[in-house]
Amino acid sequence: MKGKVGLPGNYFVLNTGDKIPAIGLGTWQSGGDLCVQAVKTALSVGYRHIDCAHLYGNEVEVGEALAEAFKGSLKREDVFLTSKLYCTMNSLNKIENYVRVSLKNLGVSYLDLYLMHWPDSSAFGDATDPPSKSGSEYRQFLNRLKKAWKAMEGLVELGLVRAIGVSNFSVEQIKQLLKFAKIVPAVNQVELHPFWRQDELVKLCQLKGIHVSAHTPLGVPASNPGPSESSSGGEDEPGTPRISFRRSRSVHGPMLKLSTVEQIADRHRKTPEQVILRWGLQRGTSVLPCSLKPDRIRKNIDIFSWSLTDDEWNRLNHIEPQVCLFGNSPLNTLSESGFVSESGCGPLQAVHEMEDDMESNA
DSSP states (O other): EEEEEOOOSEEOOTSSOOOOEOOOOTTTTHHHHHHHHHHHHHHTOOOEEEOOGGGGGGGHHHHHHHHHTTTTOOOOSEEEEEEEEEOTTGGGGGHHHHHHHHHHHHHOOOOEEEEESOEEESSOOSSSSOOOOTTTTTHHHHHHHHHHHHHHHHHHHHHSSSSSESSOOOHHHHHHHHOOOOOOOOEEEOOOOOBBBBBHHHHHHHTTTOOOESSSTTTTOOOOOSSSSOHHHHHHHOOOOOOOOOOOOEEOOGGSSHHHHHHHHHHHOOOOHHHHHHHHHHTTEEEBBBOOOOOHHHHOOHHHHHHHHHHHHHHHOOOSSSSSSSSSTTTSOOOOOOOOOTTTOSGGGGGGOOEHHHHHHO
């Protein structure tokens, strides 16, 4: 397996010396009792990384599931917890407050990893959609980044977090950060899958000792920003936006419908999801699939006892064109909402909408 992996093959070693599990449960767009049950299911079948964010509006629910798990055989140190900073221009001096809110909502005394959710802090986007002005104020961005990263470094000194990192940072943004960072980011969490490999970014991060983690490795479910419908009673800083848990239909990873992926899955008697996740694992990246379905959660973790052949690996590494499923990219053929363009160009045109997890659980 490519990448610096622990002996069992189920974790990677960070530049801090700590271990990050090779697979974790993403909690974006999980809310209420379904979120609690998803986290409980994940922990019961062997997941040891739960990926959270304050903006997801569900850290209280995650904390409820953790509290129940910790009453059993699991201990706090057995579970790797990630959360993310939502930072505005007016809150750079409140970063410690933000992490303390997440700690209280999760019911823990420290985080294993705390990430800057987006490189820009001037505008609010969805929890995964980039802020709308993120490309227009680069000079101001650098000034804010320096202040924010210094505050993030202070969280390590206070013992509130074990490691700090970034999310959705580009090659240039990583280079700029490394010019002044006293603590090198432990992780850069970004969109990664065979349709959006980001080879240059992955290579740079691994060269600099920054582990790369893949969020939404199986695609991007549909959601519209709005008032949160989560049942969470967690604390908020005044003025903090929250995102909705309304989910109608989803485009679950167009790569799952690709004949190359289906052929490999059939050969190994695995699901297309397992093939994509295994590809990420062999690449040396951890993966964070989101799901509310107990059966899918169980199947997604079955990626350690088998491997892709060199030929299969090469086929997945040559899928073209490269298309990110959300965000701003010159190669993106998607609509402004982040999904299939009405013009139908690119590999997404053959993908049909499927019932999402919420509907399947209804």
